[in-house]
Amino acid sequence: MSRFTIGDLPLRERTRAALADERLHENVGRAVDRFAAHRIEGLAELHDADGLRRAARAVRASVLADLPAIAERFADGVEAAGGQVHWAPDAGTAARQVLDICRRHRARSVVKSKSMATEEIGLNEVLEGDGLQVTETDLGEWIIQLAHQAPSHIIAPAVHHARRSIAALFAAAGRTDPGDDPEELNAYARARLRERFLAADVGVSGGNLGVASTGSILLVSNEGNARMCTSIPPVHVAVVGIERLVADWDQADLLLTLLTRSATGQRLSSYVSVLTGPGQGGPDELHVVLLDGGRSDLLGTELEEALACIRCGACLNVCPVYRQIGGHAYGWVYPGPIGAVLTPVLAAGQGDAADLPKASTLCGACMDACPVEIPLQDLLLSLRRRREVGAVERSAWQAWAAAWSRPAGYRATTRAATWTRFAGRLSVGGRELPRPPAGGRFRDRWKRGEV
Amino acid sequence: MSGDREVVLARLRAGTARTAPPNLAHPAPPPTAAAPAPRFRLLDGDRPLAEVFAETAAAAGCTVHSGAVDVADLVDRLGVRTAVATTEPAVAALVDELWAAGVEIADAADRDAAATADLGVTGCRAAVAATGSVVVGSDVPGARWASLLPRVHLCVVAASQVVGAPGDVLRPLGHAGALPAALAFVTGPSRTGDIEQLLTRGVHGPVAVEVVLVPSG
Numbered sequence: 281m282s283r284f285t286i287g288d289l290p291l292r293e294r295t296r297a298a299l300a301d302e303r304l305h306e307n308v309g310r311a312v313d314r315f316a317a318h319r320i321e322g323l324a325e326l327h328d329a330d331g332l333r334r335a336a337r338a339v340r341a342s343v344l345a346d347l348p349a350i351a352e353r354f355a356d357g358v359e360a361a362g363g364q365v366h367w368a369p370d371a372g373t374a375a376r377q378v379l380d381i382c383r384r385h386r387a388r389s390v391v392k393s394k395s396m397a398t399e400e401i402g403l404n405e406v407l408e409g410d411g412l413q414v415t416e417t418d419l420g421e422w423i424i425q426l427a428h429q430a431p432s433h434i435i436a437p438a439v440h441h442a443r444r445s446i447a448a449l450f451a452a453a454g455r456t457d458p459g460d461d462p463e464e465l466n467a468y469a470r471a472r473l474r475e476r477f478l479a480a481d482v483g484v485s486g487g488n489l490g491v492a493s494t495g496s497i498l499l500v501s502n503e504g505n506a507r508m509c510t511s512i513p514p515v516h517v518a519v520v521g522i523e524r525l526v527a528d529w530d531q532a533d534l535l536l537t538l539l540t541r542s543a544t545g546q547r548l549s550s551y552v553s554v555l556t557g558p559g560q561g562g563p564d565e566l567h568v569v570l571l572d573g574g575r576s577d578l579l580g581t582e583l584e585e586a587l588a589c590i591r592c593g594a595c596l597n598v599c600p601v602y603r604q605i606g607g608h609a610y611g612w613v614y615p616g617p618i619g620a621v622l623t624p625v626l627a628a629g630q631g632d633a634a635d636l637p638k639a640s641t642l643c644g645a646c647m648d649a650c651p652v653e654i655p656l657q658d659l660l661l662s663l664r665r666r667r668e669v670g671a672v673e674r675s676a677w678q679a680w681a682a683a684w685s686r687p688a689g690y691r692a693t694t695r696a697a698t699w700t701r702f703a704g705r706l707s708v709g710g711r712e713l714p715r716p717p718a719g720g721r722f723r724d725r726w727k728r729g730e731v
Numbered sequence: 732m733s734g735d736r737e738v739v740l741a742r743l744r745a746g747t748a749r750t751a752p753p754n755l756a757h758p759a760p761p762p763t764a765a766a767p768a769p770r771f772r773l774l775d776g777d778r779p780l781a782e783v784f785a786e787t788a789a790a791a792g793c794t795v796h797s798g799a800v801d802v803a804d805l806v807d808r809l810g811v812r813t814a815v816a817t818t819e820p821a822v823a824a825l826v827d828e829l830w831a832a833g834v835e836i837a838d839a840a841d842r843d844a845a846a847t848a849d850l851g852v853t854g855c856r857a858a859v860a861a862t863g864s865v866v867v868g869s870d871v872p873g874a875r876w877a878s879l880l881p882r883v884h885l886c887v888v889a890a891s892q893v894v895g896a897p898g899d900v901l902r903p904l905g906h907a908g909a910l911p912a913a914l915a916f917v918t919g920p921s922r923t924g925d926i927e928q929l930l931t932r933g934v935h936g937p938v939a940v941e942v943v944l945v946p947s948g
Contacts, residue, residue, distance in 0.1 A: 311928050325861075327770040334760055335767050342762035348743040355736075361910075367736040419934055420925035438925050446926055466923065466931040473935060478846060493905040504921040504936025507879050511869075511913060512842075522739070527764060529905045533898040534766040547787065547862040548897065551936065552916040554904070560869035560912040561840060561876070576742035580749025585759070647757070655757040 283430040286611030286623070286631035291639065298605040304440055308432075308606050311439045312597040318545025319594055319649065325547070326537070336538055337653035339531050340588035344579060350492045350525050351570065357495020361557025363566035371401040371573045378484065378517050379406055381567055385515055387412060387481035391473075393499070393506040394418035395486025396434065396591060397519045397571055399613045400626065403484070415476045417505035419469050426453055432607030432615065434593035435543050440606055473505070483509035483563070487520035488590070489535060490568070493528040496556040497568065500540065500549045507551050516563040518555070523575050523587040535590055538651035543592040574626045582662045586621045588652045595646035595656060601639050610636060617646035617656045624663055637663040694721055768902070771861040774895045780860040781890035785944055787863030791919030792932070793940040800943045802828040809883050809939070814850035815839040817873045821854035821887045825943065839873025842880070851877030851884050851937070856914075858888045858942075861896045864918040865942065868911035875913055884917070884937040891947035 285294060298304060323329040343350060355365040368374030374397075382390065390412050392398065404414045404425070416425040420438035424431055426449040431437030438446070447460035455468050485506055489498040497518050499506045510516045526532050540546045558566040578584050596602045596616030607615035611631060612623045620636040627633045637660045646656040669677075683689035698716045707713070719725045753759070773783055785795045802825065805811070816826045817839045829836055829852070837844035845851060853874045855865040865886045867874040878884050894900060897916065904910060921936030932938045 307927070314928060325772050327772060332767065332769055335763070338760040338763040339766050341759055342764040345747060345762050346764075347747060348740050351740065351743060361912075365736075367739045369735055369738045369742070373735060417935070418925070419923045423925065436925065436928070439928070441926075443927055462926040462929045463931060465926055466934045470934045474846075477935070491904075494910055496904075496910060502922050502924075503934055504879055507875070507913075507915060508935060511875055511879075522743070528766075529901050529903075530766040530768070530898075531764070533901040534769060536897065536901070537769045546918075547791070548859075548864055548916055548918045550918050550920065550922055552864075552897075552918075554901075554910065554914040555912065556910040556914075557912050561842070561872060562869060562912050570739065572739050572742060576739070576746045579743065579746025580751050582752050582754070584751045585754070653757075655754055655759075658754055658756050 283428060284612050285608060286627065286633055288631070291609070291611070291632050291635045294609040294611060295605045295639070298609040301606075303442065304606045305604070307440055307442065308603060311433065311436050312603055315435065315544055315593065316597040316649075319542050319597065322541030322545035322547065326541070332534065332538060333651055333653050336534055336651060337588065339534065340652050341585070343526055343531070344523070344584060344587055346527070347522070347525070347579070350527050351522060354490050354492035354495060354525050355570065357492060358557070358566070358568050359495070361495050362559060363495070363557050363568055366567060366569045368569050368571045368573065371571070374519060374569050374571045374573065375401045375403050375406040377569050378403055378519065379410055381515065381517055382407060382412060382482050383410070385481060387515070389413040389415070389476065389480045390482045390484055391415050391417050391476050391480040391509050391513065392421070392484045393486070393501065393509040394421050394437070395484070395519055396613055397486050397521050398484060399431065400573060401519070401571065403519070415473065415480075417473050417477065417509055418501075419466070419503060422469065422473065423449060426450070430608060430613070433596060434591055434614070434616070440608070477508045477512050480513040482515045482517060483513040484517045484519065485510050487518050487524055488539065489532050490520050490525045491529060491532050492525055494556055496554050498532055498536065499553040499555065500536070500551070501553075502550045504551055507553055510553065510555055511562040514563055515565045515567070516558070517567045517569065519569045519571060521571050521573070521575060539590050539592050542594040542649070542651040574628070578625060583621065583625065583659055585654050586618065586625075586659055588654050589618050590652060592651055594649040594651060598645040598649045600641055600643060600645070605639070610639070617660070618654070621656060621659045621663065634667060694723075768898050769896065771896060773861050780893040780895055781944060783860040784858050784863060784888070784893045787860060788919070788942050789863070791863040792922070793863065793919055793942045795942045795944060797944050798946065800825070800941070803832050805941065806832045806834060809849065811849040811883070813837070813844075813848045814852060815841065815845045815848045815873065815877050815881065816852035817854065817871050817877060819854040819871055821889065822852050825852060825885075825887060839877035841873070842876050845873070845876035845880040848881040849883060851881035852887070853877045853884070854887045855892060857900050858893045859895070859897050859900065859916070860893055862918055864897070864916045866900055867915050867917060869913040870911035875915065878915065878917055879936050882933070882937060883939045883941060885941040885943065886917070887943045887945065889945055889947050
């Protein structure tokens with residue numbers, strides 16, 4: 281049973297429920313306001329932050345143009361450092377590859393650090409289906425794992441939960457203390473999850489960036505759970521989207537600076553890990569699963585720049601729609617503006633994924649916030665243009681275009697519009713028709729000399 | 732499996748052979764592999780990097796001791812009874828003082844000891860002034876455990892080890908010879924805001940970071 285609602289309810293129903301949820305608005309509003317304000321402070325410490333964003337857009341474009349060679353170089357680098365690379369054309373193959381690694385090691389328990397790519401491939405369900413115990417170790421991810429929910433924000437997956445609901449989840453998981461003081465809840469999580477780290481057979485992570493020149497994975501975390509997942513268990517598996525690669529460390533440095541400041545305003549997250557091969561006290565084996573999963577379909581299309589995304593969440597934090605409906609209403613892994621672009625492509629055919637680009641006011645705030653200048657507004661418009669339009673709607677648009685292409689047609693429709701004053705209060709789909717102005721049409725008042 | 736590699740590469744090659752229609756509304760700059768180095772306002776002027784580092788490390792939540800640290804006071808204040816330490820020369824003097832203060836010290840490479848210790852003592856490869864970070868590598872046995880598992884991480888930084896920007900550590904990595912298996916930038920204690928966006932420390936890494944900044948020479 282999927283935690284994602286995209287197949288269950290149409291978008292309209294999902295948003296209707298979210299719009300009525302006051303608690304959601306409080307929690308989401310508080311979180312995104314804080315992130316958005318900190319982003320501005322964090323970027324202000326850089327000279328010419330906008331110049332860096334523009335350069336980052338150019339860098340990401342150059343990587344995508346050279347992606348086959350960069351991917352090969354990355355894989356060679358991982359192998360030269362003693363790691364193993366698995367190429368996954370699709371989500372199912374990726375999940376199976378991770379499962380095979382776990383089976384080969386007769387693993388019983390797996391600890392995971394936060395990875396959107398593993399959500400995409402439904403990894404937890406696949407591993408649990410084979411009898412493995414899977415524990416999310418990012419605190420927010422553990423909370424929603426206990427709640428059997430999908431993450432509702434890229435950076436703050438449990439943003440929709442208040443302390444009381446978290447205490448209830450922990451109680452169901454075995455916590456005996458009553459009370460919902462966040463300090464105590466955090467202490468419980470630390471103790472409980474540390475047991476899991478130390479006992480796990482396999483650690484699974486994502487990868488914020490993959491650096492081709494040295495075959496390294498760059499991982500960012502505040503809690504330290506990513507470091508623990510990738511150094512304590514004897515086997516580490518990293519699932520990395522093929523678009524997360526960069527050519528060299530100069531590029532990684534630029535993107536890392538923009539990533540943490542755009543996401544939370546931090547100069548750096550508490551922990552930035554650079555992992556190059558197994559050993560030196562850490563895992564005996566390092567595996568990298570390189571996931572295509574539909575990303576290559578975007579290359580060379582008008583949607584290509586969506587692949588530049590470094591998953592910082594800045595677009596969510598400024599989106600007026602996300603603020604009102606939260607993450608779950610988007611129905612899949614990625615919410616907010618980037619989610620509205622990626623879901624119709626990566627989850628094509630699931631539910632009403634194609635409708636997500638409608639969940640936008642096209643205000644463009646997302647583009648202004650994006651650290652790599654993804655032209656999200658343009659991508660949303662491209663996707664809207666692809667939508668199949670029914671015959672009735674098509675005729676209506678054509679009639680309107682015909683009428684308003686001629687002055688006589690324009691005049692006739694504005695005159696007809698003034699007749700609504702005879703119609704009483706008329707509402708369509710929950711929105712009321714505006715009343716015509718008291719003096720009639722502007723052109724009439726102009727003729728009478730009133731303006 | 733090698734079949735999968737060819738499938739993915741073939742798709743990537745097909746994708747890069749296509750030309751995306753140009754974006755006329757927000758034209759893209761020409762693709763450029765060269766990535767400029769970020770410049771930080773904190774590094775403007777001629778302030779000694781160690782001085783900037785002391786400020787940013789404190790801002791990141793570290794307790795910074797400039798010069799020397801009163802070990803007995805630290806042991807008392809933090810309730811340290813057990814510790815793990817690396818065998819780096821930079822920490823030797825401190826380790827002696829900890830012994831003298833009655834702390835039981837194990838080798839940091841002993842992961843089980845590190846997991847239950849009150850204090851982990853390491854040196855560093857570098858420290859970063861613009862962010863307040865210390866950099867530890869797994870090429871130093873036990874450094875990854877001592878900086879992650881105990882309740883408190885104590886890091887000895889020589890002033891000469893402080894560089895300006897993260898890029899000063901990252902950019903040379905491609906030309907520096909073999910990297911350690913794990914390199915970590917540690918910027919303050921472990922933190923989470925996952926419960927109601929209230930910041931809490933110590934889930935899952937150390938709850939506190941103490942930095943001893945020693946003048947060089």
